[in-house]
Amino acid sequence: DIQMTQSPxxxxxxxxxxxxxxxxxxxxxxxxxxxxxxxPGKAPKLLIYAVSTLQxxxxxxxxxxxxxxxFTLTISSLQPEDFATYHxxxxxxxxxxxxxxxxxxxx
Amino acid sequence: xxQLVESGGGLVQPGGSLRxxxxxxxxxxxxxxxxxxxxxxxxxxxxxxxIKEDGSEKYYVDSVKGRFTISRDNxxxxxxxxxxxxxxxxxxxxxxxxxxxxxxxxxxxxxxxQATMVTVSS
Numbered sequence: 001d002i003q004m005t006q007s008p009x010x011x012x013x014x015x016x017x018x019x020x021x022x023x024x025x026x027x028x029x030x031x032x033x034x035x036x037x038x039x040p041g042k043a044p045k046l047l048i049y050a051v052s053t054l055q056x057x058x059x060x061x062x063x064x065x066x067x068x069x070x071f072t073l074t075i076s077s078l079q080p081e082d083f084a085t086y087h088x089x090x091x092x093x094x095x096x097x098x099x100x101x102x103x104x105x106x107x
Numbered sequence: 108x109x110q111l112v113e114s115g116g117g118l119v120q121p122g123g124s125l126r127x128x129x130x131x132x133x134x135x136x137x138x139x140x141x142x143x144x145x146x147x148x149x150x151x152x153x154x155x156x157x158i159k160e161d162g163s164e165k166y167y168v169d170s171v172k173g174r175f176t177i178s179r180d181n182x183x184x185x186x187x188x189x190x191x192x193x194x195x196x197x198x199x200x201x202x203x204x205x206x207x208x209x210x211x212x213x214x215x216x217x218x219x220x221q222a223t224m225v226t227v228s229s
Contacts, residue, residue, distance in 0.1 A: 095154055
């Protein structure tokens with residue numbers, strides 16, 4: 001199975017900060033790397049697909065990059081509604097796997 | 108509006124069975140692979156199973172192989188998960204999700220239901 005490791009596991013930041021979350025895969029993923037936002041009691045929401053494409057309706061302050069086994073999610077200027085948990089996910093190989101999540105908290 | 112609505116969760120004893128359902132509206136259900144994804148209490152997301160558009164291919168995570176069966180009825184725009192021999196560790200919220208397939212889409216899970224809770228306990 002492909003292991004997905006996110007760092008950091010938690011992050012404390014302020015409104016307006018720029019934050020970057022890293023996701024490392026145990027094997028190369030080509031373009032099959034996606035990012036989701038999860039808030040308590042709500043369904044996860046697709047933010048970025050195929051490494052760097054912004055899902056419709058997602059603010060442009062979110063961006064994704066990377067290749068091979070290392071990928072990043074960047075939020076350019078944190079807004080109050082961005083405090084949530086973020087997961088990377090690979091669809092390159094079954095079983096599909098998720099990173100353990102990065103919890104973004106208000107400083 | 109694209110929507111997925113799960114049902115069928117509940118409390119069941121270890122060794123018991125449950126059948127989850129997911130009703131799809133707002134898109135051409137028969138044109139998409141579909142998934143079940145779960146989240147155990149205090150844990151991360153785990154992909155459980157998926158099924159091809161016509162039901163001809165199905166894949167499972169190892170921990171549920173031989174116990175869970177994914178199926179679909181395209182005439183009813185519905186996805187199912189038959190769960191047998193349930194274990195305490197199957198306790199989770201279960202999400203039905205749509206897969207947007209293709210290299211340019213990264214096979215992303217782009218539509219999610221609100222989930223149904225499954226509790227396995229004696």
